[in-house]
Amino acid sequence: MAEIKNNTKKRANGNVSAAGVSGGKTAAAKTRRKAAEGKDDAAVPVSETGQVIFSLRAGTPIFVKTADICAVTGKSNQWIGQLTSRGVINKTQTSHGSLYSLFDTIKAYCAMLEDRAKKLDENTSEIEKRKKQAETKLKESKALVEEMKANEFQGKMHRSEDVQAMTADLLYFIRGSLVALAGRCATECAASSEPAEVQKIIEREVFSILSELSEYKYSKKRYEELVRQRESFFADNTAESDEE
DSSP: OHHHHHHHHHHHHHHHHHHHHHHHHHHHHHHHHHHHHTOSSSOOOBOTTSOBOOOOOTTOOOEEOHHHHHHHHTOOHHHHHHHHHTTSSOEEEETTEEEEEHHHHHHHHHHHHHHHHHHHHHHHHHHHHHHHHHHHHHHHHHHHHHHHHHHHHTTSOOOHHHHHHHHHHHHHHHHHHHHHHHHHHHHHHHHOOOHHHHHHHHHHHHHHHHHHHHTOOOOHHHHHHHHHHHHHHHHHHHHHHHHO
16 A cells, blocks of 8 residues: 555656646746737747846946956957056956956957057058158159160260260370370471571471360260170170079
C-alpha cells in the first residue's frame, strides 16, 4: 500500500510540474498575442522565451562599467583607461560606484574620432597642396630650361663658357696684331730718317689694327660648333650613366 501511495504522489507531482511549464508557455503566448492585438494596455515586449524586453525612453541616463564600454567600442581595457586619463571620456560618481555615462561616453568617443579624421584630412590636403606646388615648380623649371636651350640654339643667348671662349679668341687676335706691328713697321721705319715720317708709318699700322678690331665679329659657325660639342658630350655621359 505504501508503494502504491508513493507512485501516486510522483505521478501527481509530475502532472503539476508539466502543468506549470505548460501554463507558463501559455501565459507567455497570451501576453504576446495581447500585445500584438493591442488589447494589453502595457504592451510590454516579450521575447520568444517569454522574457520581458525592457524599452527605455530616449534620454534616460544609463551608467555602465568599463567592460561595457570595451564591448561597445571594440577596444581594450587599457585603451579605455588611456582615454580616461587623457580626459577624452570621464567617469561619473554614482550610488553604485564610479561608472561611465553611456551617452556622454559614446558622444565624446565619436567626437574624438571625427576630430582625428578631420586632422587627417587637413594633413592630407596640405600634402596634396605641397605636392601640386612642387609639380608646378618642376614644370616651370623644365619649361624655362627648354626655352633657354631654344634661345641658345638660335644664338639669342650664350653660355658663360662660350662667351669666355669667344673673348679669348678676340684677345688672341689683338695679341697677334700687336706682335705683328713691329715687323710690319720695321722695314719702312729703318728706311726713313725723318721722325715725323716714322710716326706716320706707325700710326698707319696702328689705325689698320684698330680698323680690323672694329670689324671683328664672333664666328657663328664657331659658336654652333661649341654648342654641338657640348650637347654631344652630355649625350655621351648620359648614355654611359644609363649603361652603368
